[in-house]
Amino acid sequence: MTISRRKLLLASSAASAAAAFSRAAIAAGPTLAVKDTYKVGFAQTESNNPWLLAQTNSMKAEAEARGWQLVYTDAAGSAAKQVSDVNSMIAQGVDLIFLAPREEIPLIPAIKSAKNVGIPVILLDRNVDQSLAIAGDDYVTFIGSDFIEEGRRVAEWLVANNNGKTKIIEQEGTAGSSPANDRKFGFDTTIAEHPDFEIVASQTGDFARDTGRQVAETLLQANPDANVIYAHNDEMTIGAISAIEAAGKVAGKDVMILSIDGGREIIQLIIDGKVAACCECNPRFGPTAFDTAVAFAQGADIPVKIINPDNFYDISNAAELIDTAY
The missing domain is CATH 3.40.50.2300 (Response regulator)
Incomplete structure (x- = not known):
């Protein structure tokens, strides 16, 4: 059977339309029925x-x-x-x-x-x-939360309230996670605009208290002039305080501490003078x-x-x- 050029073009157009409809349906994504409970x-x-x-x-x-x-x-x-x-x-x-x-x-x-x-x-x-x-x-x-904004807010607070503290250790969250990536980007790019400040070391503490303590101990030993610790979450912050005190230094005086999360324990540490500032992550x-x-x-x-x-x-x-x- 011979297919005319017109029929071929019509068939091709219909196939293209069907494909476009199919792509549109896929792009719409799943739906959810209205129900009393789920x-x-x-x-x-x-x-x-x-x-x-x-x-x-x-x-x-x-x-x-x-x-x-x-x-x-x-x-x-x-x-x-x-x-x-x-x-x-x-x-x-x-x-x-x-x-x-x-x-x-x-x-x-x-x-x-x-x-x-x-x-x-x-x-x-x-x-x-x-x-x-x-x-x-x-x-x-x-x-x-806007994790980039969290990091930026912490950096801006540090720049405005540093009291001469400019040598920064950064404790990063879980490698490959969006909070760690974005909190680092927001903080680092803001600090980069201020040449008096320097991030002397940066390493993941995996958002964990004990890992944060171990990382802080290592980085403080390698960078004895560091006088700021910025941690991507409260748990690493608390670990860092233990490391600072174990090194014979005073948290909040010898080393300024900055955090993100805003749990009650950290807010109390701000009142106690050990933590300088913290951006909440709701x-x-x-x-x-x-x-x-x-x-x-x-x-x-x-x-x-x-x-x-x-x-x-x-x-x-x-x-x-x-x-x-x-």
């Missing part, structure tokens, strides 16, 4: 510090208040286990997954797997590599996370990023605000 997953990265416990408690409390079933998992600090946790939630047929990705790249396949079976994913606290997964397509949105995700899921189900236009408000603490307001800290 079965949702929350894939937590780990539970080894007060910030993560506060985040988890907020999510659990919100699920209970709404009467939703929450499938909760703890990856115990393993990206591989977190991928397995998400795949388990997919197998259990959850309606939606809240995911706090431990690292930016390893969780991409799990997000794509959920998308492929029509389960929407909302990212909490930590983001993923934006070149590999796209908000509004591969996942619904990211809810969390862990109370529950209300916003669940409200966003409901709005998504109702067809609302969800922004690709929803930024939590963060306080900033120093001696001027720590006593006043300590009761509001987690």
Whole structure:
């Protein structure tokens, strides 16, 4: 049978239109039906510090208040286990997954797997590599703090209140995580604008108290002139204080200490004079996370990023605000 050029062109156009429709349907991403209650997953990265416990408690409390079933998992600090946790939630047929990705790249396949079976994913606290997964397509949105802004705010406070302290040790968070990457970028790029300041050493403390202590001990020995420690979270800050005191120095006097997270223990250390300042990273995700899921189900236009408000603490307001800290 001979196919005319006109029919061939029509067939080609129809195929192109179908492909375009298919791409548009894929780009739209999964949807969520409107229901009275939902079965949702929350894939937590780990539970080894007060910030993560506060985040988890907020999510659990919100699920209970709404009467939703929450499938909760703890990856115990393993990206591989977190991928397995998400795949388990997919197998259990959850309606939606809240995911706090431990690292930016390893969780991409799990997000794509959920998308492929029509389960929407909302990212909490930590983001993923934006070149590999796209908000509004591969996942619904990211809810969390502006980590770059956190680092920038700490750096600006240091520049304005340094009291001659300019030699900085930086304790980085978990390698490959968005908080560590962004808090470093925000701080380092701001400090680079001020030639009187120098980051003399920078090393990961993995967001952990004991690792932070060990790293601080090593870096203080290698850089005895360092007089500022900037830690990417409270746990490493507390570890650094132990290292400073073990070296026979006075925290808050010989070495200025700056932190991010804003837990009650750190706010008390500001009042006590051991920590100079801290940018909060708000862990109370529950209300916003669940409200966003409901709005998504109702067809609302969800922004690709929803930024939590963060306080900033120093001696001027720590006593006043300590009761509001987690």
